Amino acid sequence: MSEMKKIKNLKEFSTSADRFEGANLLCPGCAHSIIVREVLNATNDDLVLSASTGCLEVCTAVYPYTSWDASWIHIGFENGSTAVAGAEAMYNALKKKGRLKQPERNPKFISFAGDGASYDIGFQWISGCFERGHNIMHVVLDNEVYANTGGQRSSSTPIGGSNTTTPAGTHSYGEKQNKKDMMAIMAAHGGPYVAQVSPNKWKDMVKKIQHGFSVDGPVFINAASQCCTEWKFDPKDTMHLADLSTDTLAWPLYEIIDGKELNITYRPKNVIPVEEYLAAQGRFKHLFKDEYKYLIKEWQERVDSNWAYLNRREEARV
Protein backbone atom coordinates (compact mmCIF):
# COMPACT_ATOMS: atom_id res chain seq x y z
CA MET A 1 0.00 0.00 0.00
CA SER A 2 2.80 2.36 0.71
CA GLU A 3 4.16 2.49 -2.80
CA MET A 4 3.05 5.51 -4.81
CA LYS A 5 -0.04 5.18 -6.98
CA LYS A 6 0.95 5.19 -10.66
CA ILE A 7 -0.90 7.81 -12.66
CA LYS A 8 0.46 8.09 -16.18
CA ASN A 9 -2.48 9.73 -17.92
CA LEU A 10 -5.99 10.94 -17.37
CA LYS A 11 -7.59 7.67 -18.52
CA GLU A 12 -5.65 5.78 -15.92
CA PHE A 13 -6.47 8.42 -13.31
CA SER A 14 -10.19 8.09 -14.08
CA THR A 15 -10.25 4.54 -12.72
CA SER A 16 -9.80 5.99 -9.20
CA ALA A 17 -12.63 5.37 -6.74
CA ASP A 18 -13.48 8.80 -5.33
CA ARG A 19 -13.44 9.20 -1.57
CA PHE A 20 -15.25 12.52 -1.65
CA GLU A 21 -18.98 12.29 -2.30
CA GLY A 22 -21.49 14.28 -4.30
CA ALA A 23 -24.59 16.02 -2.93
CA ASN A 24 -22.30 18.19 -0.82
CA LEU A 25 -23.61 21.75 -0.63
CA LEU A 26 -20.78 23.60 -2.39
CA CYS A 27 -21.96 26.07 -5.03
CA PRO A 28 -22.34 24.71 -8.57
CA GLY A 29 -19.00 25.28 -10.31
CA CYS A 30 -16.96 25.52 -7.09
CA ALA A 31 -13.29 24.67 -7.60
CA HIS A 32 -12.89 23.45 -4.00
CA SER A 33 -14.15 19.95 -4.70
CA ILE A 34 -12.15 19.69 -7.94
CA ILE A 35 -8.99 20.32 -5.91
CA VAL A 36 -10.04 17.97 -3.08
CA ARG A 37 -10.71 15.19 -5.59
CA GLU A 38 -7.37 15.68 -7.33
CA VAL A 39 -5.57 15.55 -3.98
CA LEU A 40 -7.42 12.53 -2.55
CA ASN A 41 -7.25 10.53 -5.79
CA ALA A 42 -3.48 10.98 -5.92
CA THR A 43 -3.09 8.17 -3.37
CA ASN A 44 -4.68 4.84 -2.52
CA ASP A 45 -3.47 4.94 1.07
CA ASP A 46 -5.69 5.53 4.09
CA LEU A 47 -6.44 9.13 4.87
CA VAL A 48 -6.63 11.18 8.04
CA LEU A 49 -8.23 14.48 7.08
CA SER A 50 -9.25 17.70 8.70
CA ALA A 51 -10.97 20.83 7.49
CA SER A 52 -10.72 24.21 9.12
CA THR A 53 -13.85 26.35 9.12
CA GLY A 54 -14.66 27.55 5.65
CA CYS A 55 -16.79 26.74 2.65
CA LEU A 56 -15.40 23.23 2.38
CA GLU A 57 -16.14 22.38 6.01
CA VAL A 58 -19.66 23.81 6.25
CA CYS A 59 -20.72 22.34 2.91
CA THR A 60 -19.46 18.79 3.38
CA ALA A 61 -20.61 18.08 6.92
CA VAL A 62 -24.21 19.25 7.09
CA TYR A 63 -26.18 17.10 9.51
CA PRO A 64 -27.17 14.31 8.95
CA TYR A 65 -24.74 13.87 6.07
CA THR A 66 -21.01 13.64 5.57
CA SER A 67 -19.34 13.77 2.17
CA TRP A 68 -16.09 12.21 3.35
CA ASP A 69 -15.30 8.50 3.03
CA ALA A 70 -12.31 8.75 5.36
CA SER A 71 -11.49 9.79 8.92
CA TRP A 72 -12.29 13.47 9.04
CA ILE A 73 -12.26 16.03 11.80
CA HIS A 74 -13.25 19.63 12.19
CA ILE A 75 -12.60 21.61 15.38
CA GLY A 76 -12.28 25.33 14.89
CA PHE A 77 -11.43 27.99 12.37
CA GLU A 78 -7.74 27.96 13.13
CA ASN A 79 -6.62 24.52 14.22
CA GLY A 80 -7.30 22.01 11.44
CA SER A 81 -3.57 21.70 10.82
CA THR A 82 -2.87 21.15 14.53
CA ALA A 83 -5.58 18.47 14.80
CA VAL A 84 -3.99 16.51 11.97
CA ALA A 85 -0.54 17.07 13.46
CA GLY A 86 -1.84 15.63 16.76
CA ALA A 87 -3.16 12.56 14.97
CA GLU A 88 0.19 12.16 13.25
CA ALA A 89 2.06 12.44 16.57
CA MET A 90 -0.20 9.78 18.11
CA TYR A 91 0.28 7.52 15.10
CA ASN A 92 4.05 7.79 15.45
CA ALA A 93 3.91 7.12 19.19
CA LEU A 94 1.76 4.00 18.76
CA LYS A 95 3.97 2.81 15.93
CA LYS A 96 7.05 3.17 18.10
CA LYS A 97 5.39 1.18 20.89
CA GLY A 98 4.28 -1.48 18.42
CA ARG A 99 0.62 -1.00 19.27
CA LEU A 100 -0.75 -0.33 15.80
CA LYS A 101 -3.30 -2.96 14.76
CA GLN A 102 -2.36 -2.71 11.10
CA PRO A 103 1.22 -1.40 11.02
CA GLU A 104 1.59 -2.19 7.32
CA ARG A 105 -0.87 0.57 6.46
CA ASN A 106 0.64 3.92 5.73
CA PRO A 107 -1.93 6.66 6.30
CA LYS A 108 -1.57 10.14 4.84
CA PHE A 109 -2.30 13.15 7.03
CA ILE A 110 -3.87 16.05 5.16
CA SER A 111 -5.37 19.26 6.44
CA PHE A 112 -7.60 21.38 4.20
CA ALA A 113 -8.19 25.03 4.91
CA GLY A 114 -9.29 28.12 3.06
CA ASP A 115 -7.18 31.22 2.67
CA GLY A 116 -8.85 32.82 5.70
CA ALA A 117 -7.95 29.84 7.86
CA SER A 118 -4.39 29.76 6.53
CA TYR A 119 -3.23 33.27 5.67
CA ASP A 120 -4.95 34.97 8.63
CA ILE A 121 -6.66 33.06 11.40
CA GLY A 122 -4.84 29.73 11.35
CA PHE A 123 -1.42 31.10 10.44
CA GLN A 124 0.18 30.70 13.85
CA TRP A 125 -0.97 27.09 14.04
CA ILE A 126 0.41 26.15 10.62
CA SER A 127 3.63 27.90 11.53
CA GLY A 128 3.77 25.75 14.68
CA CYS A 129 3.23 22.54 12.72
CA PHE A 130 6.07 23.48 10.38
CA GLU A 131 8.36 24.36 13.22
CA ARG A 132 7.71 21.03 14.97
CA GLY A 133 8.21 19.22 11.67
CA HIS A 134 5.14 16.96 11.58
CA ASN A 135 4.79 14.68 8.60
CA ILE A 136 1.59 16.32 7.32
CA MET A 137 0.32 18.11 4.25
CA HIS A 138 -1.54 21.40 4.53
CA VAL A 139 -3.61 22.26 1.46
CA VAL A 140 -4.86 25.83 1.10
CA LEU A 141 -7.94 26.28 -1.07
CA ASP A 142 -7.16 29.89 -1.89
CA ASN A 143 -10.23 31.72 -3.18
CA GLU A 144 -8.83 35.08 -2.06
CA VAL A 145 -11.85 36.00 0.08
CA TYR A 146 -13.89 34.84 3.10
CA ALA A 147 -16.51 33.32 0.80
CA ASN A 148 -18.30 31.31 3.49
CA THR A 149 -19.33 34.34 5.54
CA GLY A 150 -20.30 36.61 2.68
CA GLY A 151 -17.20 37.86 0.92
CA GLN A 152 -15.08 39.81 3.41
CA ARG A 153 -11.52 40.60 2.34
CA SER A 154 -8.73 38.38 3.62
CA SER A 155 -4.98 38.97 3.52
CA SER A 156 -4.99 36.88 0.36
CA THR A 157 -7.29 39.28 -1.52
CA PRO A 158 -5.39 40.97 -4.36
CA ILE A 159 -5.30 44.73 -4.95
CA GLY A 160 -8.39 46.17 -6.60
CA GLY A 161 -10.83 43.42 -5.70
CA SER A 162 -14.24 44.65 -4.59
CA ASN A 163 -15.41 42.77 -1.49
CA THR A 164 -18.11 43.40 1.07
CA THR A 165 -15.66 44.99 3.53
CA THR A 166 -13.63 46.76 0.83
CA PRO A 167 -16.30 47.77 -1.67
CA ALA A 168 -15.36 49.69 -4.79
CA GLY A 169 -17.16 52.96 -5.41
CA THR A 170 -16.59 56.64 -5.97
CA HIS A 171 -14.09 56.94 -3.10
CA SER A 172 -12.29 53.61 -3.31
CA TYR A 173 -11.09 51.07 -5.83
CA GLY A 174 -11.61 48.23 -3.37
CA GLU A 175 -8.89 46.23 -1.65
CA LYS A 176 -5.74 48.33 -1.16
CA GLN A 177 -3.28 45.84 0.34
CA ASN A 178 -1.41 43.40 -1.82
CA LYS A 179 -1.77 39.65 -1.45
CA LYS A 180 0.43 38.12 1.23
CA ASP A 181 3.31 36.08 -0.23
CA MET A 182 2.43 32.93 1.68
CA MET A 183 4.70 30.72 -0.44
CA ALA A 184 7.81 32.67 0.57
CA ILE A 185 6.73 32.69 4.22
CA MET A 186 6.19 28.93 4.33
CA ALA A 187 9.42 28.28 2.41
CA ALA A 188 11.24 30.39 5.00
CA HIS A 189 10.06 27.92 7.65
CA GLY A 190 12.41 25.47 5.98
CA GLY A 191 9.78 22.86 5.18
CA PRO A 192 10.95 20.20 2.73
CA TYR A 193 8.32 21.02 0.12
CA VAL A 194 6.20 24.07 -0.67
CA ALA A 195 4.25 24.21 -3.93
CA GLN A 196 1.68 26.29 -5.73
CA VAL A 197 -0.92 24.44 -7.83
CA SER A 198 -4.02 25.10 -9.91
CA PRO A 199 -6.85 22.64 -10.63
CA ASN A 200 -6.65 23.02 -14.42
CA LYS A 201 -3.10 21.62 -14.45
CA TRP A 202 -4.12 18.29 -12.94
CA LYS A 203 -0.96 16.45 -13.88
CA ASP A 204 1.28 19.08 -12.34
CA MET A 205 -0.97 19.01 -9.26
CA VAL A 206 -0.88 15.22 -8.87
CA LYS A 207 2.89 15.19 -9.34
CA LYS A 208 3.34 17.80 -6.63
CA ILE A 209 0.92 16.09 -4.24
CA GLN A 210 2.70 12.76 -4.69
CA HIS A 211 6.06 14.40 -4.17
CA GLY A 212 4.59 15.94 -1.02
CA PHE A 213 3.56 12.51 0.22
CA SER A 214 7.00 11.08 -0.49
CA VAL A 215 9.00 13.62 1.53
CA ASP A 216 9.39 13.44 5.28
CA GLY A 217 8.15 16.57 6.99
CA PRO A 218 5.49 19.25 6.67
CA VAL A 219 4.30 20.08 3.15
CA PHE A 220 2.50 23.25 2.15
CA ILE A 221 0.31 23.27 -0.98
CA ASN A 222 -1.24 26.53 -2.15
CA ALA A 223 -4.08 25.82 -4.58
CA ALA A 224 -5.92 28.49 -6.56
CA SER A 225 -9.64 27.93 -6.05
CA GLN A 226 -11.76 29.94 -8.45
CA CYS A 227 -14.90 31.15 -6.65
CA CYS A 228 -17.76 31.87 -9.03
CA THR A 229 -19.91 33.39 -6.27
CA GLU A 230 -17.45 35.96 -4.93
CA TRP A 231 -15.33 36.54 -8.02
CA LYS A 232 -18.61 36.98 -9.89
CA PHE A 233 -18.36 34.87 -13.02
CA ASP A 234 -20.56 32.23 -14.60
CA PRO A 235 -20.15 28.81 -12.86
CA LYS A 236 -19.40 27.09 -16.17
CA ASP A 237 -16.28 29.25 -16.61
CA THR A 238 -14.41 27.94 -13.57
CA MET A 239 -11.80 26.09 -15.63
CA HIS A 240 -11.55 28.99 -18.09
CA LEU A 241 -10.70 31.28 -15.16
CA ALA A 242 -8.14 28.73 -13.93
CA ASP A 243 -6.55 28.68 -17.40
CA LEU A 244 -6.45 32.48 -17.47
CA SER A 245 -4.85 32.67 -14.03
CA THR A 246 -2.00 30.34 -14.96
CA ASP A 247 -1.52 31.69 -18.49
CA THR A 248 -1.48 35.35 -17.44
CA LEU A 249 1.00 34.40 -14.69
CA ALA A 250 -1.34 35.94 -12.11
CA TRP A 251 -1.03 32.50 -10.46
CA PRO A 252 2.39 31.10 -11.42
CA LEU A 253 2.97 27.40 -10.78
CA TYR A 254 6.21 26.65 -8.95
CA GLU A 255 7.66 24.65 -6.10
CA ILE A 256 10.31 25.34 -3.47
CA ILE A 257 12.34 22.40 -2.18
CA ASP A 258 13.94 22.62 1.27
CA GLY A 259 13.19 26.32 1.38
CA LYS A 260 15.83 27.02 -1.26
CA GLU A 261 15.59 25.33 -4.63
CA LEU A 262 12.84 27.02 -6.62
CA ASN A 263 11.53 25.31 -9.76
CA ILE A 264 8.98 26.82 -12.12
CA THR A 265 6.82 23.90 -13.21
CA TYR A 266 4.68 25.54 -15.86
CA ARG A 267 5.73 28.10 -18.47
CA PRO A 268 2.84 29.21 -20.67
CA LYS A 269 3.65 29.15 -24.40
CA ASN A 270 1.73 32.37 -24.95
CA VAL A 271 1.57 34.67 -21.98
CA ILE A 272 -1.76 36.50 -21.97
CA PRO A 273 -2.04 40.10 -20.67
CA VAL A 274 -3.32 40.12 -17.10
CA GLU A 275 -6.11 42.46 -18.25
CA GLU A 276 -7.98 39.46 -19.66
CA TYR A 277 -7.91 37.69 -16.30
CA LEU A 278 -9.27 40.81 -14.57
CA ALA A 279 -11.92 41.41 -17.24
CA ALA A 280 -13.35 37.91 -16.76
CA GLN A 281 -14.30 38.64 -13.15
CA GLY A 282 -17.06 40.90 -11.84
CA ARG A 283 -15.06 41.81 -8.74
CA PHE A 284 -12.59 43.76 -10.93
CA LYS A 285 -15.06 45.39 -13.30
CA HIS A 286 -14.64 48.87 -11.78
CA LEU A 287 -10.95 48.78 -12.76
CA PHE A 288 -12.02 49.32 -16.35
CA LYS A 289 -13.47 52.75 -15.54
CA ASP A 290 -11.22 55.60 -16.71
CA GLU A 291 -10.26 56.78 -13.22
CA TYR A 292 -9.05 53.33 -12.10
CA LYS A 293 -7.44 52.12 -15.34
CA TYR A 294 -3.95 52.89 -14.00
CA LEU A 295 -4.44 49.96 -11.60
CA ILE A 296 -4.51 47.48 -14.48
CA LYS A 297 -1.11 48.77 -15.56
CA GLU A 298 0.15 48.38 -12.00
CA TRP A 299 -1.27 44.85 -11.90
CA GLN A 300 0.67 43.93 -15.03
CA GLU A 301 3.86 45.42 -13.63
CA ARG A 302 3.43 43.50 -10.39
CA VAL A 303 2.84 40.21 -12.21
CA ASP A 304 5.84 40.82 -14.48
CA SER A 305 8.18 41.68 -11.65
CA ASN A 306 7.04 38.63 -9.65
CA TRP A 307 7.66 36.41 -12.69
CA ALA A 308 11.11 37.94 -13.18
CA TYR A 309 11.84 37.36 -9.48
CA LEU A 310 10.78 33.69 -9.71
CA ASN A 311 12.95 33.17 -12.78
CA ARG A 312 15.97 34.70 -11.06
CA ARG A 313 15.36 32.57 -7.97
CA GLU A 314 15.19 29.49 -10.19
CA GLU A 315 18.48 30.35 -11.85
CA ALA A 316 20.27 31.25 -8.65
CA ARG A 317 19.25 28.04 -6.81
CA VAL A 318 19.36 29.81 -3.45
Add this chain to the structure above:
Amino acid sequence: MANTGWDEFEIGAMLRSFDGKIDDIAGTLQEDRAYSQNNSFVASVADWRIEKPVFNKDFCIDCQFCWIYCPDISIISRDKKMIGVDMDHCKGCGICVEVCPTNPKSLLMFPEHADEEAELAKWPEKDEEKK
Protein backbone atom coordinates in the same frame (compact mmCIF):
# COMPACT_ATOMS: atom_id res chain seq x y z
CA MET B 1 -30.04 7.40 13.25
CA ALA B 2 -30.92 9.72 10.41
CA ASN B 3 -34.21 10.58 12.10
CA THR B 4 -32.52 11.78 15.27
CA GLY B 5 -32.35 15.55 15.64
CA TRP B 6 -28.93 17.16 15.74
CA ASP B 7 -29.37 18.02 19.45
CA GLU B 8 -30.65 14.59 20.51
CA PHE B 9 -27.36 12.74 20.35
CA GLU B 10 -25.59 11.20 23.26
CA ILE B 11 -22.04 12.40 23.73
CA GLY B 12 -19.68 10.18 21.77
CA ALA B 13 -22.27 9.05 19.21
CA MET B 14 -20.84 8.28 15.79
CA LEU B 15 -22.21 8.90 12.33
CA ARG B 16 -20.56 6.50 9.92
CA SER B 17 -20.10 6.89 6.19
CA PHE B 18 -20.69 3.18 5.61
CA ASP B 19 -22.72 0.35 7.09
CA GLY B 20 -20.42 -2.43 8.14
CA LYS B 21 -16.71 -2.71 7.53
CA ILE B 22 -14.90 -1.64 4.40
CA ASP B 23 -11.22 -2.48 4.31
CA ASP B 24 -10.12 -0.81 1.13
CA ILE B 25 -12.27 2.19 0.21
CA ALA B 26 -9.82 3.41 -2.41
CA GLY B 27 -10.18 0.07 -4.18
CA THR B 28 -13.97 -0.13 -3.94
CA LEU B 29 -16.05 1.60 -6.59
CA GLN B 30 -19.15 3.52 -5.59
CA GLU B 31 -21.60 0.85 -6.74
CA ASP B 32 -19.91 -1.72 -4.50
CA ARG B 33 -19.93 0.38 -1.33
CA ALA B 34 -22.47 -0.06 1.46
CA TYR B 35 -23.31 3.59 2.01
CA SER B 36 -25.03 4.48 5.26
CA GLN B 37 -27.98 6.85 5.52
CA ASN B 38 -25.52 9.48 6.78
CA ASN B 39 -23.42 9.60 3.64
CA SER B 40 -24.26 12.50 1.34
CA PHE B 41 -24.07 9.99 -1.53
CA VAL B 42 -27.61 8.88 -0.62
CA ALA B 43 -28.87 12.49 -0.81
CA SER B 44 -29.77 14.35 -3.97
CA VAL B 45 -29.17 17.89 -5.21
CA ALA B 46 -30.99 17.30 -8.49
CA ASP B 47 -33.49 20.05 -7.61
CA TRP B 48 -30.69 22.65 -7.77
CA ARG B 49 -30.49 22.28 -11.54
CA ILE B 50 -31.98 24.69 -14.03
CA GLU B 51 -30.13 23.12 -16.93
CA LYS B 52 -28.97 19.54 -17.25
CA PRO B 53 -26.10 18.05 -19.23
CA VAL B 54 -27.02 15.49 -21.88
CA PHE B 55 -24.35 13.00 -22.92
CA ASN B 56 -24.03 11.85 -26.52
CA LYS B 57 -21.66 8.88 -26.56
CA ASP B 58 -21.37 8.88 -30.37
CA PHE B 59 -18.91 11.75 -30.27
CA CYS B 60 -17.15 10.96 -26.99
CA ILE B 61 -13.42 10.19 -27.21
CA ASP B 62 -13.09 9.22 -23.51
CA CYS B 63 -10.55 11.93 -22.81
CA GLN B 64 -11.90 12.14 -19.24
CA PHE B 65 -11.61 15.94 -19.05
CA CYS B 66 -15.20 16.03 -17.77
CA TRP B 67 -14.38 13.42 -15.14
CA ILE B 68 -11.41 15.28 -13.69
CA TYR B 69 -13.02 18.73 -13.75
CA CYS B 70 -16.49 17.75 -12.47
CA PRO B 71 -16.86 19.33 -9.02
CA ASP B 72 -19.71 17.02 -8.00
CA ILE B 73 -18.36 13.56 -8.79
CA SER B 74 -21.21 13.26 -11.29
CA ILE B 75 -19.34 11.99 -14.33
CA ILE B 76 -19.36 8.21 -14.15
CA SER B 77 -16.25 6.67 -15.69
CA ARG B 78 -15.61 2.95 -15.52
CA ASP B 79 -12.74 1.04 -17.15
CA LYS B 80 -11.41 4.27 -18.71
CA LYS B 81 -14.74 4.88 -20.48
CA MET B 82 -17.17 7.70 -19.78
CA ILE B 83 -20.54 6.02 -19.35
CA GLY B 84 -22.91 8.72 -18.17
CA VAL B 85 -23.89 11.48 -15.79
CA ASP B 86 -25.05 10.91 -12.21
CA MET B 87 -28.23 12.96 -12.20
CA ASP B 88 -28.72 12.76 -8.42
CA HIS B 89 -25.51 14.67 -7.72
CA CYS B 90 -25.18 16.93 -10.77
CA LYS B 91 -25.86 20.59 -9.91
CA GLY B 92 -25.88 21.69 -13.55
CA CYS B 93 -22.85 24.00 -13.42
CA GLY B 94 -21.90 23.23 -17.02
CA ILE B 95 -18.14 22.81 -16.54
CA CYS B 96 -18.21 19.40 -18.29
CA VAL B 97 -19.66 21.01 -21.42
CA GLU B 98 -17.05 23.79 -21.41
CA VAL B 99 -14.08 21.43 -21.11
CA CYS B 100 -15.38 18.89 -23.67
CA PRO B 101 -12.89 19.04 -26.60
CA THR B 102 -14.84 17.15 -29.30
CA ASN B 103 -16.50 18.73 -32.33
CA PRO B 104 -19.47 18.73 -31.96
CA LYS B 105 -19.41 18.49 -28.19
CA SER B 106 -20.41 15.17 -26.62
CA LEU B 107 -22.03 16.96 -23.70
CA LEU B 108 -24.46 19.87 -24.05
CA MET B 109 -26.67 21.71 -21.60
CA PHE B 110 -30.44 21.64 -22.05
CA PRO B 111 -33.31 22.92 -19.89
CA GLU B 112 -34.11 20.56 -17.03
CA HIS B 113 -37.50 19.63 -18.54
CA ALA B 114 -36.11 18.87 -22.02
CA ASP B 115 -36.59 15.37 -23.42
CA GLU B 116 -33.25 13.60 -23.66
CA GLU B 117 -34.17 11.34 -26.60
CA ALA B 118 -35.48 14.26 -28.65
CA GLU B 119 -32.36 16.36 -27.97
CA LEU B 120 -30.08 13.46 -28.91
CA ALA B 121 -31.97 13.05 -32.19
CA LYS B 122 -31.31 16.67 -33.23
CA TRP B 123 -27.71 16.91 -31.96
CA PRO B 124 -25.70 19.65 -33.75
CA GLU B 125 -23.52 18.68 -36.72
CA LYS B 126 -19.74 19.08 -36.83
CA ASP B 127 -18.73 22.74 -37.03
CA GLU B 128 -16.35 22.91 -40.03
CA GLU B 129 -15.16 26.42 -39.27
CA LYS B 130 -13.75 25.42 -35.91
CA LYS B 131 -10.26 24.03 -35.87
